[in-house]
Amino acid sequence: MSKPFVYGTAVFGENFTDRKSETKRLKMNFEAGVNTILISPRRTGKTSLVYRAKEQISDSSIKIIMMDIYDCRDEYDFYERFASAILRGVASKAEQATELAKRFLSRLTPKISLSPDPTQDFSISLGIGPKTEKPEDILNLPEDIAQRKKIKVVICIDEFQQIGEFQDSVTFQKKVRGVWQLQKNVSYCLFGSKKHMMDNLFQNKAMPFYHFGDLISLNPIAKEEWVEYVTQRFQTREMKISAVLAGKICDKVQLYSSYVQQLAWNVMIEAEEKEVSEQDVENGFEMLIRQTSALFVREIANLTVFQMNYLKAVDAGVHNGFGSAKVLEDFRLGSKSNISRIESVLISKELIDKRPNGVYFADPVFAYWFHREYCCK
Ligand SMILES: Nc1ncnc2c1ncn2[C@@H]1O[C@H](COP(=O)(O)OP(=O)(O)OP(=O)(O)O)[C@@H](O)[C@H]1O
Ligand SMILES: [Mg+2]
Incomplete structure (x- = not known):
């Protein structure tokens, strides 16, 4: 019997509801090779949606490759994850993956092993480091394979915001975008759970991935x-x-x-x-x-008095004008110059969210809990 309700992991089949228009759009983007960026608050359904759209692609000449880079610490971890996911995704057998690796990444010695993941037959480790392949060659691997096999490849990368944590991240992002944007047979679907970091990567004009693709913001399910x-x-x-x-x-x-x-x-x-x-x-x-x-x-253990007072103002219904003399005084927020610092900490902790019409609690259950613990006593 399937579980009646599922929370905390991506949902499939009977536990997935709605998102019809978003699934259709994503499926069409996959088919047409349009890059997509998916942005929404935490735990609202990005990962589930990408799997849903993937399931609906029946054209066998389109290969959808999923990878998650949550644990990649630097660009070489990223290249390793990227190349091994691609090889596994396009090759049905370990020997094919080795052959492709030798052909396109000739300086590497791939190691194949039985995969601990039951959904994969094998895993592949390539040992990519600063002295092995050129980054551009690795970033071009999916295009090289797509051309040779006459297929289209869609690469879906979960927890993509992780690249913002790499050392010298902007240089890395420039390099990646420079290669990816020239590819003809490969498209990308990029998403991640840290909304404010995703916003910064994709909505900030100064960043290399600005305007990289179709930006889908997931609204709540009706x-x-x-x-x-x-x-x-x-x-x-x-x-x-x-x-x-x-x-x-x-x-x-x-x-x-x-x-x-x-x-x-x-x-x-x-x-x-x-x-x-x-x-x-x-x-x-x-x-x-x-x-x-x-x-x-x-989550609130290390907040300063000013940060707590800011949350109390939001709880009291203040959504704009935090720098006004009245709000500063009523909620004891210190000086006006304090406000942007307070906000950036609370946004990075994902306690508040800046929406077009003002500042709100990011999490409705947190909002309820905070009100009960700190504002009713
Ligand atoms: N389409 C859906 N139908 C029903 N429930 C859903 C749907 N999408 C998401 N959920 C609920 O939300 C939870 C989180 O889904 P999912 O992991 O896909 O979200 P996410 O946005 O990728 O999360 P994170 O931000 O943590 O990466 C699921 O376990 C499920 O309870
Ligand atoms: Mg997710």
Whole structure:
């Protein structure tokens, strides 16, 4: 039996809902070779969406290659991950991968081993370092292979913001973009969980990846879709939840994808195989606060008094004009010159989010918890 609700990992099949227009757009981008950048707050569905679009490509001459660079510490880690993912993605057998590596990266001695990952038959290690292949040759590997095999390649890179942490990152980014933008048979889908870093890589005019591709910002999944999903998932367990209470689950967490699923699961546990009551939703929400509070305590542990006061202002409904004399005084934020420093720390900790209409808490459950802990006492 599939799980009724899933949170914390990418979702597939029955646990994936909606995102029809985004899936279509991404699929069309993959087919047409258009570069894509996916940006959204944490845990709202980027990774799930990319897998969904990948599943829908039936043309065997398009190879979609997935890689995650969360643990790459420098550019050589990146080249190693990039080249090995490509070789594994285009070759069905280990021997083919070795042959391709020898042909296109002749200075390397690939090592093939059985993969610890059950979804892969083999893993490949290339030992790339400063004295091996030229970076440009590695970055061009997918184009060389695509031309030779007469295929199109789409490379999807998760946690892409990690490249912003590399030493001499801007030089590296220039090099990468310089090679990638000339490729004719390869396109890229770049996404990552740290929104403010992704924004900086792709929305800042001074950065090499500015305007690299079609920028898709994921909006929340609509309430009607969630209500249908939640009621239907309860039915699979022969339980019942009214549309009103399913809607309440969505409202409590402001349609935030992973929280809708987590709260719905909590409510299912509370309801114990019967019809869900309003009290079950309340209890499920309390459980959610207990589950998240240890993390929230850690997130604010080292904030300064000014930073805490800024959060209190947001809680009180201030979204703009933090530098005005009244807000500075009412919330004891220090001098006006303090504000941008406070904001940049809170944004980098992903506690607040700057939206076109002002500053808001990035996480609706954090907002609730913060209000209860610091503003009601
Ligand atoms: N289309 C969807 N349908 C149902 N639930 C979803 C959907 N997309 C995301 N979710 C929920 O959000 C959670 C996180 O999804 P996912 O890992 O794809 O998000 P993400 O944006 O890649 O997260 P991160 O920012 O941490 O990388 C899932 O476990 C699931 O609970
Ligand atoms: Mg993700």
